[in-house]
Amino acid sequence: xxxxxxxxxxxxxxxxxxxxxxxxxxxxxxxxxxxxxxxxxxxxxxxxxxxxxxxxxxxxxxxxxxxxxxxxxxxxxxxxxxxxxxxxxxxxxxxxxxxxxxxxxxxxxxxxxxxxxxxxxxxxxxxxxxxxxxxxxxxxxxxxxxxxxxxxxxxxxxxxxxxxxxxxxxxxxxxxxxxxxxxxxxxxxxxxxxxxxxxxxxxxxxxxxxxxxxxxxxxxxxxxxxxxxxxxxxxxxxxxxxxxxxxxxxxxxxxxxxxxxxxxxxxxxxxxxxxxxxxxxxxxxxxxxxxxxxxxxxxxxxxxxxxxxxxxxxxxxxxxxxxxxxxxxxxxxxxxxxxxxxxxxxxxxxxxxxxxxxxxxxxxxxxxxxxxxxxxxxxxxxxxxxxxxxxxxxxxxxxxxxxxxxxxxxxxxxxxxxxxxxxxxxxxxxxxxxxxxxxxxxxxxxxxxxxxxxxxxxxxxxxxxxxxxxxxxxxxxxxxxxxxxxxxxxxxxxxxxxxxxxxxxxxxxxxxxxxxxxxxxxxxxxxxxxxxxxxxxxxxxxxx
Numbered sequence: 001x002x003x004x005x006x007x008x009x010x011x012x013x014x015x016x017x018x019x020x021x022x023x024x025x026x027x028x029x030x031x032x033x034x035x036x037x038x039x040x041x042x043x044x045x046x047x048x049x050x051x052x053x054x055x056x057x058x059x060x061x062x063x064x065x066x067x068x069x070x071x072x073x074x075x076x077x078x079x080x081x082x083x084x085x086x087x088x089x090x091x092x093x094x095x096x097x098x099x100x101x102x103x104x105x106x107x108x109x110x111x112x113x114x115x116x117x118x119x120x121x122x123x124x125x126x127x128x129x130x131x132x133x134x135x136x137x138x139x140x141x142x143x144x145x146x147x148x149x150x151x152x153x154x155x156x157x158x159x160x161x162x163x164x165x166x167x168x169x170x171x172x173x174x175x176x177x178x179x180x181x182x183x184x185x186x187x188x189x190x191x192x193x194x195x196x197x198x199x200x201x202x203x204x205x206x207x208x209x210x211x212x213x214x215x216x217x218x219x220x221x222x223x224x225x226x227x228x229x230x231x232x233x234x235x236x237x238x239x240x241x242x243x244x245x246x247x248x249x250x251x252x253x254x255x256x257x258x259x260x261x262x263x264x265x266x267x268x269x270x271x272x273x274x275x276x277x278x279x280x281x282x283x284x285x286x287x288x289x290x291x292x293x294x295x296x297x298x299x300x301x302x303x304x305x306x307x308x309x310x311x312x313x314x315x316x317x318x319x320x321x322x323x324x325x326x327x328x329x330x331x332x333x334x335x336x337x338x339x340x341x342x343x344x345x346x347x348x349x350x351x352x353x354x355x356x357x358x359x360x361x362x363x364x365x366x367x368x369x370x371x372x373x374x375x376x377x378x379x380x381x382x383x384x385x386x387x388x389x390x391x392x393x394x395x396x397x398x399x400x401x402x403x404x405x406x407x408x409x410x411x412x413x414x415x416x417x418x419x420x421x422x423x424x425x426x427x428x429x430x431x432x433x434x435x436x437x438x439x440x441x442x443x444x445x446x447x448x449x450x451x452x453x454x455x456x457x458x459x460x461x462x463x464x465x466x467x468x469x470x471x472x473x474x475x476x477x478x479x480x481x482x483x484x485x486x487x488x489x490x491x492x493x494x495x496x497x498x499x500x501x502x503x504x505x506x507x508x509x510x511x512x513x514x515x516x517x518x519x520x521x522x523x524x525x526x527x528x529x530x531x532x533x534x535x536x537x538x539x540x541x542x543x544x
Contacts, residue, residue: 236266328360
């Protein structure tokens with residue numbers, strides 16, 4: 001993707017000639033000097049006519065020169081007001097722009113013309129000033145689907161906060177609403193409640209990340225609790241890194257999970273302030289849930305082993321169709337708790353696709369036994385796992401390697417800060433390519449693509465085998481391994497005591513080996529190994 005900034009002459013030239021490679025435009029108004037871009041209105045027409053531009057970033061627009069506050073017709077960049085008006089009118093004619101990112105902008109005046117862009121789907125607001133004109137401008141957007149607020153919103157004059165937030169969902173097409181590092185005010189909470197209580201709302205993802213609030217608790221207030229609990233469209237709830245959540249808030253999350261109409265598929269509460277009391281409430285909700293597929297419980301340092309036992313017990317005995325669970329950086333997960341988690345993995349063996357116990361330093365060698373036992377279970381859909389911690393050593397690697405036989409989809413393993421010697425790597429090598437026989441190679445793992453471990457580097461033979469695994473389909477990979485690692489390809493190893501059948505297979509194997517001209521050594525060794533069949537054919541004939 002090609003990005004252009006208007007304070008760069010080469011980029012300006014690309015915009016003027018309507019370069020189809022330009023996908024994104026960044027306008028830093030505080031960096032554009034008067035006259036530096038030529039005719040600003042013409043530049044707007046070039047942007048509006050370029051059918052490849054899908055995103056535009058507007059930064060520091062309408063921040064007036066503090067030394068010249070009386071001249072409100074002249075922006076900080078020095079661009080005359082009339083040129084600015086024509087510029088935004090021209091840009092708004094674009095039918096390809098789908099996303100506009102406003103950074104440090106005052107959303108009033110000419111810039112609001114951008115909300116007339118016909119195919120606009122997403123708007124991001126970072127440290128913006130909301131005016132009493134902003135809500136009416138947003139209501140002109142017919143297809144708004146995604147809105148994200150970053151850092152602080154400032155409301156000037158008599159702007160109605162609740163009206164502004166509610167305006168985002170005026171067309172009932174809004175699916176994604178995200179607040180990042182925002183001071184959430186009472187009026188905004190009330191507006192969120194109104195949005196979710198509206199039966200025509202279809203919001204699928206709500207994010208409240210690293211937010212602060214002037215009211216506590218947050219979620220039970222102003223109808224928001226009922227709106228969330230009875231929403232049949234909300235699929236993803238992100239409450240990551242939140243200090244504002246109280247016990248009452250976590251009870252609302254539990255109520256959402258256990259609601260008979262919930263459609264929630266993903267819940268992220270990582271790095272939040274949640275203790276054992278709240279963990280028990282969460283466990284209750286999980287016990288009754290039948291929809292959740294992804295659960296992020298990373299870095300929840302206030303939950304003790306008892307709290308984790310409650311959560312794992314509920315998950316193991318529930319009908320949750322769990323596909324992904326992240327438990328990274330939780331030192332309070334001890335051997336007893338991780339044994340309970342092993343039971344979760346066994347119970348969800350048919351659905352689990354990814355799990356992480358990265359840097360759970362409370363797990364000792366005794367606790368790993370339960371995970372090793374769970375990993376021996378067939379998990380047909382598991383594609384990624386993180387197992388590394390300070391206690392992941394050769395014994396853990398050997399046990400893990402045994403489990404690879406039952407992981408036909410596993411592609412990525414992250415071992416983290418592990419301590420593995422030659423003994424451990426040899427166990428992995430044998431699983432990736434059991435070179436003892438042709439059958440051993442065919443039964444090896446051909447799907448694992450990546451192993452991450454630090455501060456160690458992977459041994460050369462492991463790197464080579466992983467590279468082979470990445471080179472094609474499992475059958476193609478098996479072909480390469482046979483050629484590279486099997487010195488004695490012998491049909492007799494596949495079909496014993498049937499010399500006539502063996503003889504008929506020889507041309508097929510020769511053709512298969514001959515597909516790659518680099519296989520001449522393997523082809524020579526194969527023909528040499530089948531000399532007994534030639535002697536048999538001379539005496540008995542090939543038959544039919």
